[in-house]
Amino acid sequence: MSRVVIKAENISKQYRLGLVGTGTVRDDFKRWWHSVQGKDNPFLKIGEANDRSSKGESDYVWSLQDINFEINQGDSVGIIGRNGAGKSTLLKILSQVTQPTTGKIYTKGRIASLLEVGTGFHPEMTGRENIYLNGAILGMRKQEITRKFDEIVAFSGVERYIDTPVKRYSSGMYVRLAFAVAAHLESEILIVDEVLAVGDADFQKKCLGKMNEVSQGEGRTVLFVSHNMAAVKSLCSKAIVLENGLIKKMDLVENAVAYYLSGNSETQNQKAFGIEYDKPEFALHQISVNPVGKSEEEVLDEYQEIEINAHFTLKNEKNKLHVTFVLNNELGEALFTFSHINSGVNLKQGLNKIKCKLPKGFLNIGTYYLNFYVIESGKSTLFVEKDIMVFNIQEGQRSMGSWMGKEPGFIKPVFDWSIE
Incomplete structure (x- = not known):
């Protein structure tokens, strides 16, 4: 039985800079009709790669191009890259917030997404009401949400304000409750964007611990976007490096992070x-x-x-x-x-x-x-x-039978020792 819970096949996403639409009602209708039939956009144009640092000639830009990967149940996968590399676009496609321009996404199980502060929250509703709303969106019954309710509130640390409309929450309180809801409601896949940066250091540590528990303890799949490489390495076993909308590397997290931090250039002495x-x-x-x-x-x-x-x-x-x-x-x-x-x-x-x-x-x-x-x-x-x-x-010459891996720490000074 296949353990694959997320599969991306030739995913590409194109955006048009400036005006939205084809320019005429007839052509807009034609594009919509092709999408209903499952056909490609007839007005799809060749665009440029998504390099935000240079001015292009085309009004069309590929935010993602030819993305292919498979993620198994229980995997913790980091998605890393510079600003504008396409990370958030990829997560929105996986969360079905937006549709790819070309290609297909296959997912197995319920998805809980935390893509930005307040994702899925209604600002006029209280924290309590939003917990039930989010659970209903995920397809959970009221009894299931009620069973998890106290645990969610305790984790979020906003119990005093749980019956206050969330529009009065600070951004930190918003993300505390939103993460608590996403992590505790019973979804098979948890997708978290760089929103944890809003929370304080104690809450970030708490969130990483919870995501680690969700992945390793409960066997759920976690996708995590962050610019904090230490957090990515502590949580994830694998990582995908995106650059200008392309996958540059998908490997064990240590190799992917080293590749990303090296600026994709070879080391030199x-x-x-x-x-x-x-x-x-x-x-x-x-x-x-x-x-x-x-x-x-x-x-x-x-x-x-x-x-x-x-x-x-x-x-x-x-x-x-x-x-x-x-x-x-x-x-x-x-x-x-x-x-x-x-x-x-x-x-x-x-x-x-x-x-x-x-x-x-x-x-x-x-x-x-x-x-x-x-x-x-x-x-x-x-x-x-x-x-x-x-x-x-590099690793130096070691005698057979000695430890062959990397020892903990980044420096290993040679001290003076003596014995009496």
């Missing part, structure tokens, strides 16, 4: 900089990361001493500049900041080649992102480049 990095005060020429005593082509592993080199020209010695690096992990979290400012090394006018050594075995296996700052007079940022370099620390 050396990077040269051109004229765009030639500023009035300085010019940046090169940054490299390599094992001590070896070239940039060498693989970096967890047991090596590593050095980070930066070559740049200081154009005026009177400018009191110093260089600062920030090292981020693959979740985008800053691990530590380091600079030459407290080391006794001072920049001079002309070409500077500065070098920083990281201790042996300091960085754990994983992908790391280097941010580069030029600071003036110790207080103002003159220049900053985020993710100026991405590099990988």
Whole structure:
């Protein structure tokens, strides 16, 4: 028996920028009649990819193009991508809020969706009435909703306002009640967009715990959109990476998140900089990361001493500049900041080649992102480049029988030990 509960076949969604409609009543009717017959839109035009950063020539844009995937019962799947990548459009199609332009969606079971603050709520009705309304929309009987009612209210934390019209709720209260309803009513598929960002930190943690319980404990399917990679990795086992309406990767969540955070570009241990990095005060020429005593082509592993080199020209010695690096992990979290400012090394006018050594075995296996700052007079940022370099620390040589996986944590310093 198939465990597939969501299947997308060649899903595409096209939008027309500006005016809506074909321009005439006759053509609008013709388009509607084709949709009733299950045929493609006769006025469907070739559009451009959904790249929001560039101005296109066409009035038609593909928000999604040729999306194909299958999701099994009990899977927790993250959908990640930059703003405008098509994530919310995909969820709206899965929730049957909108129809795809081409392709088919197959779902098995009831779907509870939380796509934006207040999804499915009537602002004039009270919280109590909206709980029953949402349950009825999902096809639940009144007795089923009543059985879950106290649990929903307790989870939401808005008991004092449950008989107040929800139009008087704050956005945080709105999303608390909306999530509680979606998570507790007995749907087979739970779809959650980036609405949890509205709630406070305690409630976000509570929601992630509930979604994990729903997926692993109850065997229900969860689709989760978020820009918080730590949340995606803690909740989901798989992830889909969307870019400009296309699926770029569907893989285990660790691989998909690493691909997304790397900017879809390969890691490199050396990077040269051109004229765009030639500023009035300085010019940046090169940054490299390599094992001590070896070239940039060498693989970096967890047991090596590593050095980070930066070559740049200081154009005026009177400018009191110093260089600062920030090292981020693959979740985008800053691990530590380091600079030459407290080391006794001072920049001079002309070409500077500065070098920083990281201790042996300091960085754990994983992908790391280097941010580069030029600071003036110790207080103002003159220049900053985020993710100026991405590099990988590989697994080193280990003896047979030892642990072969990644150990917990992002750094693994070698301390001095003694025994008496």
